[in-house]
Amino acid sequence: MRNPQEAREAIDRLELPFNALGMDPYGISKRHLRLALTVLAPLYRHYFSVRVRGIERIPPRGRAMLVGNHSGGVAIDAAMVIASCLLELEPPRLAQGMAERFLNRFPVVSKWASRTGQFTGLPEHAERLLEDDRLLLVFPEGARGTAKLFRDRYTLVAFGSGFMRLALKTQTPIVPFAVLGASEAFPTIANATRLGRLLGLPYIPIVAYGLPVALPAKIEIEYGARLLFTGSGNEEDSVVSGYVRKVEETIAAMLQAGACRRRGEPRTGERT
């Protein structure tokens, strides 16, 4: 088996300040990362057969913010982006997501999120990680993004502006990315909001085939050219939202191009 070996090597080559127990100052644990990647790597390589373009656009060191579209009910996209940075980047980097608040309230999820560096999406966390020159993973659509239905899969819902203020304040380059296929892997037809609230979740995604299992759809991740905005982070809303729109448009364009490409594939297949 190549995968367990691959996962182990990737984690061993991570440039994070681990102590003798394999823990970094944030409580990120080598052992937990290894286990997580051992599970993710086969999904990445074989189940979703992830194809990545533009990975070299992520800086190998120093602070950076990955900003992209969210879809697919259960954040498969986040897991695949993290896997791509660990498996395809040289040296590997740990993308640290800004997780939804509800996750930290659940046993096991709370522990694994903490040990793998996926912290609650608080501005304090984001700023500290960027100042520490880490790689931040941001989905400005938040849970409204993963709640997107299958038919809306190539659209974006309104971006929050918090990420842009942080990027300006910390002078962080933004690497926009588009994920295609997460909605095909988890084609949500409806969301049970009330039931979700009862269980402390923002919603429960419902798929046509009943079982909440991801299908082996092909996932593509495209990283775009780095965007650097200059400012202090204290600009007026109108200025910041202009910058946010620029990022949004970049991602929307990548999504549209990808959607055409994906729609094109079966047609060319039919002709031959």
Added chain:
Amino acid sequence: MKILIPGAAGAIGRKLAARLQESGHDVIGIDRRAWPNAPIEFHQVDVRKRAAEDVFRRVRPEVVIHMATVTSLVVSKEDERSLINVSGTRAVFEYARAFAVEHCVFVGRHTFYGAGPDSPLFHTEDEPPLELDRYPELADMAAADLYASTALWRFPELTTTVLRLCYSLGPDGHGTLAAFLMGRRVPLVFGFDPLFQFLHEDDYVSAIALAVAKRPRGVFNVAGPQALPLSSVVIEAHRTPIWIPEFLVSGLQGRLGLPRLARGAIAHLKYPVVVDARAFREHTGFHHEHDELETLRAFREAFPLSR
């Protein structure tokens, strides 16, 4: 210098008194608890009583290190604890002003910030205390801490240092974390594993001594080595972690050789309280001597358990 330590008879107080005396200071201790054969001038009086005021009046200390605060593990009656922490702190600062003390150090705790699902991983000094409603045992400590901070503007002639120290651990085995780790089995909440931040007892004492030497004005978090997940702390202390689902924790504590927890302490077994201690390092040049693993080794060698 003449240094008066209210709360000197506690484990850290004794160490600190000895350390300051060694470095040539004139150390006087007061405490409601006894300290037989104390190597310093010691008065067994309650800090809130007239007799304590008399000690201030007679000694005229230049520096006061206020350590006469308690947590729930020591005093069981809640009303009394609240009185000791809040009115004791008030009394110490009133005397300090009345008798022209130059520098007053309040020795507080990092649990001030509270543990909760939405609290950030590294707390800075400007943050307010949170989650007090869920952990009343800590509320009066937070009140004492904030009250001590008011001396910064109320008594500008007095240099006030408010320290929020992380847990202490080491061969003496005193303090909240040490008490929690003392038994063979240590309860953890299933599915949660918060980071714990601790200092070796010697470093804990050094930090307070350094605050006395450098007299930084303001509020400072104090911590040393990096934090560790609680399960790693338990395992490195050669104890057995017992993972208990949250709904069983309150029923099982105090039984099966598990320690009894304070009400509200469960949040501290689920979520971390980790402080950013950069400001204290910048103001005093503090650096810990013992890293996290050495500290745990010192604890487990002093309190060995056969597995």
